Amino acid sequence: MAPAGLNMESISPLTLNRLSVYLRALRQLDEEGAKRISSREMANRFHLSAAQIRKDLAQFGELGIRGVGYEVAPLRHKLEDQLGLWREHRAVIVGAGNIGSALAQFPGLNSEHFRVVGLFDIDPGRIGAQVGRMKVRPSGDLAQIVRDHKVELGILAVPAEAAQENYDAMAEAGIRAVLNFAPVYLREKPEARVKNVDLMIFVEELAHHLG
Amino acid sequence: MAPAGLNMESISPLTLNRLSVYLRALRQLDEEGAKRISSREMANRFHLSAAQIRKDLAQFGELGIRGVGYEVAPLRHKLEDQLGLWREHRAVIVGAGNIGSALAQFPGLNSEHFRVVGLFDIDPGRIGAQVGRMKVRPSGDLAQIVRDHKVELGILAVPAEAAQENYDAMAEAGIRAVLNFAPVYLREKPEARVKNVDLMIFVEELAHHLG
Numbered sequence: 001m002a003p004a005g006l007n008m009e010s011i012s013p014l015t016l017n018r019l020s021v022y023l024r025a026l027r028q029l030d031e032e033g034a035k036r037i038s039s040r041e042m043a044n045r046f047h048l049s050a051a052q053i054r055k056d057l058a059q060f061g062e063l064g065i066r067g068v069g070y071e072v073a074p075l076r077h078k079l080e081d082q083l084g085l086w087r088e089h090r091a092v093i094v095g096a097g098n099i100g101s102a103l104a105q106f107p108g109l110n111s112e113h114f115r116v117v118g119l120f121d122i123d124p125g126r127i128g129a130q131v132g133r134m135k136v137r138p139s140g141d142l143a144q145i146v147r148d149h150k151v152e153l154g155i156l157a158v159p160a161e162a163a164q165e166n167y168d169a170m171a172e173a174g175i176r177a178v179l180n181f182a183p184v185y186l187r188e189k190p191e192a193r194v195k196n197v198d199l200m201i202f203v204e205e206l207a208h209h210l211g
Numbered sequence: 212m213a214p215a216g217l218n219m220e221s222i223s224p225l226t227l228n229r230l231s232v233y234l235r236a237l238r239q240l241d242e243e244g245a246k247r248i249s250s251r252e253m254a255n256r257f258h259l260s261a262a263q264i265r266k267d268l269a270q271f272g273e274l275g276i277r278g279v280g281y282e283v284a285p286l287r288h289k290l291e292d293q294l295g296l297w298r299e300h301r302a303v304i305v306g307a308g309n310i311g312s313a314l315a316q317f318p319g320l321n322s323e324h325f326r327v328v329g330l331f332d333i334d335p336g337r338i339g340a341q342v343g344r345m346k347v348r349p350s351g352d353l354a355q356i357v358r359d360h361k362v363e364l365g366i367l368a369v370p371a372e373a374a375q376e377n378y379d380a381m382a383e384a385g386i387r388a389v390l391n392f393a394p395v396y397l398r399e400k401p402e403a404r405v406k407n408v409d410l411m412i413f414v415e416e417l418a419h420h421l422g
Contacts, residue, residue, distance in 0.1 A: 014225075016419055020412040024394070046396050084419045091414075098316070102309030108394070108411040114418070152421050153414070177417040183235070183319070185257050195417050197410070200319040201231040203302075203364070206388040206406050207325070208227055208295045210363050 018056055019079055021048065026076040038069035085113040091153040092145060092175070094166045096121040096129070096136045099181050100157035105132040114153070118145040122162075139166070146173040153177050154192075160184040167194070229267055230290055232259065237287040249280035296324040302364040303356060303386070305377045307332040307340070307347040310392050311368035316343040325364070329356040333373075350377070357384040364388050365403075371395040378405070 011019075025046045029037055039057070043050035057070065060078050080086065091109060093100045096119050103109060104119045110132075119131055120139045129136045137145070145151065154170040156163055156178055163182035170178055171192035180186060180196045188194045222230075236257045240248055250268070254261035268281065271289050291297060302320060304311045307330050314320060315330045321343075330342055331350045340347045348356070356362065365381040367374055367389055374393035381389055382403035391397060391407045399405045 013416055016416050017412050020415045021409070023415075024409065024411070025396075028396075047399065082419075083415050084422055085415070089418050089421060098309050098313030102313060103410070105309070106410065108414065114414060153417060177421055179413055179417060185236075185239075188258065193417065193420055195413050197413050198232070198235065199314070199317065199408070200235070201228050202390055202406050202408050203319065203325060204231045204234075204294050204296070205224055205227050206364060206390060206404065207300050208293075209404055210300060210388055211295055 015056060016083070018052065019083060021046070022053065022057070023076065023079045023083065026072055026079065029072050030076050034072050036069045036071055041069070080113070088112065089114050089153050090117050090149050090151045091115065091155060092118040092120065092142065092151050092170075093155040093157060094120045094139060094142065094170065095157035095159075095162075095181075096123075096126045096131060097157060100155070101131045103155055103157060104134055116155075117149040117151060118142070139169070142169060143173040146170075146175060151175060153179070156180045156182055158182055167192070226267060227294070229263065230294060232257070233264065233267070234287065234290045234294065237283055237290065240283045241287050245283050247280045247282055252280070291324070299323065300325050300364050301328050301360050301362045302326065302366060303329040303331065303353065303362050303381075304366040304368060305331045305350060305353065305381065306368035306370075306373075306392075307334075307337045307342060308368060311366070312342045314366055314368060315345055327366075328360040328362060329353070350380070353380060354384040357381075357386060362386060364390070367391045367393055369393055378403070 025042060039050040039053040042048065042053055057075070060075060091114055093104050093116060100119060104116050108114060109116050116134070119134050119136050120142055121127060121136050122139045126136050127138050152175060154175040154177070156166055156170070158166050160182045163180065163184045164186055167178055167180070167186045171189045175192055177193045178195070180194055183198060183200070185196070186194050236253060250261040250264040253259060253264055268286070271286060302325055304315050304327060311330060315327055319325065320327050327345070329352070330345050330347050331353055332338055332347050333350045337347050338349050363386065365386040365388070367377055367381070369377050371393050374391065374395045375397055378389055378391070378397045382400045386403055388404045389406070391405055394409060394411070396407070397405050
């Protein structure tokens with residue numbers, strides 16, 4: 001059962017994303033041994049807005065003390081709970097090319113909160129290859145691994161033309177959330193939420209400023 | 212010189228990112244031969260909000276005809292111009308690991324709008340390796356390549372502990388915008404804008420919905 005807390009379903013993706021950014025900052029501070037930090041110090045150090053931090057964290061009010069700041073470790077743990085990170089989520093990656101292989105070894109996906117339990121491909125030249133601590137498996141094994149390991153999260157790192165069928169297979173296998181790196185819009189099923197990651201959006205945002 | 216148009220400096224990153232999403236959709240429609248599309252059709256097909264589309268594109272007003280929709284190709288070109296894609300931007304990638312190698316071969320970065328002209332690493336085991344159409348070069352060659360090719364965009368795909376020094380070297384070499392994939396906050400210089408890409412933010416957004 002999820003820990004008692006706020007009703008986070010009503011929180012927008014943007015606010016969620018900012019909470020993730022604060023969490024990243026708090027972890028870094030916690031590991032450095034910092035006990036307290038003010039919204040202004042946090043804003044300066046991590047290039048954030050102090051007013052926005054105060055607004056977003058007001059809901060965690062008891063952890064902020066006026067004139068003193070936030071208690072780093074308790075706020076970190078509170079944010080982890082509220083982001084659903086109070087238990088381990090298991091993930092699989094379909095597509096063992098460069099992006100899939102990079103993600104399979106990504107520290108954040110091999111942490112106490114997330115664990116990659118399978119890396120799949122259909123290319124016989126890739127199947128059996130060692131990627132970090134994992135061997136690439138044939139895509140046909142997906143459903144069994146998802147069942148055996150209670151996998152909830154799928155990462156799609158296949159070419160655009162293979163994305164829909166692999167998404168469908170993930171949904172069919174019982175995966176409930178899919179991070180899609182393929183540059184294509186998927187026909188989404190209600191049981192498997194999709195989050196598209198289009199790296200060109202970041203590149204274009206920078207390009208705009210170059211004029 | 213930039214084409215005459217709106218003052219885009221005042222447009223928020225969020226709106227810019229939505230314009231990028233519309234552009235992606237319009238390109239797909241254009242390639243399929245579609246001449247016109249209504250905001251509602253576009254919203255349905257690409258899982259967007261019709262009201263938001265109309266609001267964001269209202270500034271390109273003459274291209275939307277009430278009851279008929281937007282003219283696909285002219286709107287595509289208008290968006291490309293306004294996003295700064297009216298000329299080629301040259302990029303370099305520092306870090307030839309999995310993410311750097313994936314990006315070096317990314318179609319969007321080898322297009323009419325963006326071109327990767329160098330992939331760099333300090334690891335002698337990687338220098339000289341062929342990645343797609345490029346050979347990995349030693350990081351010491353960065354400044355010369357940036358100068359010779361008038362590179363404006365840098366992509367940082369190095370480990371966290373190497374990110375700041377490589378960012379500094381990019382800024383020093385004259386690079387004006389940096390996309391940072393290293394999970395670390397950089398001390399930003401005014402001459403080289405940073406956009407952080409933290410893939411865990413997307414993962415955590417999905418995890419939140421899993422509860």
